[in-house]
Amino acid sequence: MTEKIKLYDDSKCTACRGCQxxxxxxxALKASQTENRGTYQNPPSLxxxxxxxxxxxxxxxxxxxxxxLFRKEACMHCTDAACVTVCPSGALHYNKDTRTxxxxxxxxxxxxxxxxxxPFEIPRWDAKTDKVYKCDMCExxxxxxxxxxCVKACPTGALSWGEKEKILAKAAKRAKYLGGDAxxxxxxxxxxxxxxxxxxxxxxxxxxxxxxxxxxxxVTLWKGLLKPLSLLAxxxxxxxxxxxxxxxxPKVPHEGxxxxxxxxxx
Amino acid sequence: MKxxxxxxxxxxxxxxxxxxxxxxxxxxVTGLGMMFQxxxxxxxxxxxxxxxxxxxxxxxxxxAVSLALVIRMWWKEAGVFVFPEDLDWCMAAGGYxxxxxxxxxxxxxxxxxxxxxxxxAGGGILMILTGLVMWFPxxxxxxxxxxxxxLHALGFVAIFAFFFIHLYLGTIGNPGSVDAMITGxxxxxxxxxxxxxxxxxxxxxxxLVVYGEEKKDDAHGHHA
Numbered sequence: 001m002t003e004k005i006k007l008y009d010d011s012k013c014t015a016c017r018g019c020q021x022x023x024x025x026x027x028a029l030k031a032s033q034t035e036n037r038g039t040y041q042n043p044p045s046l047x048x049x050x051x052x053x054x055x056x057x058x059x060x061x062x063x064x065x066x067x068x069l070f071r072k073e074a075c076m077h078c079t080d081a082a083c084v085t086v087c088p089s090g091a092l093h094y095n096k097d098t099r100t101x102x103x104x105x106x107x108x109x110x111x112x113x114x115x116x117x118x119p120f121e122i123p124r125w126d127a128k129t130d131k132v133y134k135c136d137m138c139e140x141x142x143x144x145x146x147x148x149x150c151v152k153a154c155p156t157g158a159l160s161w162g163e164k165e166k167i168l169a170k171a172a173k174r175a176k177y178l179g180g181d182a183x184x185x186x187x188x189x190x191x192x193x194x195x196x197x198x199x200x201x202x203x204x205x206x207x208x209x210x211x212x213x214x215x216x217x218x219v220t221l222w223k224g225l226l227k228p229l230s231l232l233a234x235x236x237x238x239x240x241x242x243x244x245x246x247x248x249x250p251k252v253p254h255e256g257x258x259x260x261x262x263x264x265x266x
Numbered sequence: 267m268k269x270x271x272x273x274x275x276x277x278x279x280x281x282x283x284x285x286x287x288x289x290x291x292x293x294x295v296t297g298l299g300m301m302f303q304x305x306x307x308x309x310x311x312x313x314x315x316x317x318x319x320x321x322x323x324x325x326x327x328x329x330a331v332s333l334a335l336v337i338r339m340w341w342k343e344a345g346v347f348v349f350p351e352d353l354d355w356c357m358a359a360g361g362y363x364x365x366x367x368x369x370x371x372x373x374x375x376x377x378x379x380x381x382x383x384x385x386x387a388g389g390g391i392l393m394i395l396t397g398l399v400m401w402f403p404x405x406x407x408x409x410x411x412x413x414x415x416x417l418h419a420l421g422f423v424a425i426f427a428f429f430f431i432h433l434y435l436g437t438i439g440n441p442g443s444v445d446a447m448i449t450g451x452x453x454x455x456x457x458x459x460x461x462x463x464x465x466x467x468x469x470x471x472x473x474l475v476v477y478g479e480e481k482k483d484d485a486h487g488h489h490a
Contacts, residue, residue: 086415088300089315109316111300112403116411125404130316218412226419227301233427241434248362251440253459260361260369260459 004098004194005167006137006148008072011178011200012158015040015054015070022153023052023074026138046073048126051135052150057207071197071206072159074150075122075135077101079191082215083114083123085223091132100137100194108132119190119213137194167196174198189213269478271451272465279339283447286336286386289329293393294426296322301419326397333390344375344383351463352377362435371463378435385428392421451477 024031029049034042041056057069077100084092084101091107092114094100110130114123123134138148142161146152151161160167168187175182175198185203186196190213203209254261275283296318299308309315337345347353354370355377361369362378375383396414403411437444442456454476458465468474 088303089306090303107315109300109319111319111400113400113415116403116408116415121408216412218416222416222419226416226423230301230419230423230426233423234430237427237430237434241430241439244362244434245438250438251361251459253453253455 001097001099003164004100004142004162005164006077006151006195007160007162007167007171007198008195009158009160009171009174009198010070010072011174011182011198012156013054013070013072014156014158015056015068016155017054018153018155019072019150019159020050020052020054022149023135024050026141026149027051046122046124046134048124048129048133050124051075051133055206055208059201059205067201069201069206071199071209072150073208074195075101075137076120076186076190076196077135077137077194078119078189078215079193080215081190082117082119082219085215085219086113086117088113095137095139095143098137098142098194100139100142102136102139103132103134105131105133117216117219119216120210135195164194171196171198185209190215267449267451267477268453270454271445271449271477272454272457273450273475273477274446274452274457275450277450280447280450282332282336282339286329286332289325289332290386290390290425290429292325293322293329294422294429296325297422301422323397323401326394326401329390330394333387333394337387340383341387343373344380345387347377347380348373352380372461373467374461374464376461382428382432385424389421389425389428392417393425396421 023029029051032043032047032049034044037044039056041054043050043053046053052072052074055069055071055073057071059067059069061067079099081092081094081101084094087093088111089107089109091104091109093102093104095102108131110125110132112125112132114132115125123132125132138146138150141148141152147161151159160170162170171184171187175184178198178200180200181202182198182200183203184196185199186193199206203211252261253259295308296312298305299318300306300315300322306315309318312318312321351370351372355372358366358370360376360378396418399406399411399414400418403414435443436447440456440460442453443460445452454465465474
């Protein structure tokens, strides 16, 4: 088993969107008709046919300088993935080798439980197919020793894919090299994500980024406590009824009187 | 029908009871098939998990209609506690847990039955509301939708546990009582033991219908 991580370094990203296109190409996803909204960011958000999106953001820093910030949004492939925890059919699963989160559409029943559970709001439900879609880290490629399509397409080295320890070390080294507010994002959330960032600016500056994401309490309460409790309580009642029948016995009226029969030995 | 049996329910009550019971059981079975991946095999009986999901959702609608009618039908008799008699009955645990010389007499339904009714009514409403949000989760803010799932599971914990209590007390725990929901006629001695005050009330009002005896009054049972 080789646990692997995909790293996105926004200081190297030119927002060429080669990754976005490669993703569409490998996964055979159609383009959506969109309209000009005054930004290069297109399409506007993730969708059932967009698993990967480069965010464009104009940012004015303290000195009054205008900067362009880019961020690649896609499934973060959590180690403790809420979507896998809630998935009723096993469609969402951990890849045995890389520990990334795959999605088997044959098994997806379109219940949308993962849509509400994901702390990064990644899975998107398609009304036409009644199934959910998201990045599966190109499971068909990585299980055959290839890089994910987005990494393969990246011309600047902003994206990389490799063994967990090596990537973690690489990300830490890069953040340190960049200095200032540069930091890693992802490695501390949800047990460590298998897609992580090196961000050149403070996390707070990035629009629409999820701050301090984690497995929702509702998911822990639901799947960790109430789910096992349901069978325990049901089983407890069956056991209790059995004991009641054996020890106390049923209520039986004394022959023809309508008064409960007195039991001996009580 | 045996002589000496008393009519305790009419067909409307029994049909609604079984509509609610069968839809509830089907919901439990199909729900378990989705709640535990170990029980995914249940999906095979419905042509796959996706069909199982659809059966679950639409059975929920049957359950909702049944529950609304059941609440309307039984609310007055089983939804409201009457003091002090219901409290006295509770203090004696209805004679179910330890020996009680004389179980305090209550109305048609004892507080145990009322508690079951209220759990089904309240829990059922919770299941319907949370279930509807779970059916269309993209229509509401995610922060709200997230809490519908544990609430749905909480309702299941309560209803599933209460179901087995109901099953036991309605069959082998109280022999003869199951007739109330099958033929609608119960052995008078069993009925008098379990619901003495109700029998007295019916006798007093001339509403007691005993098989083989001439009717004292046409009015009996439930009026929908």
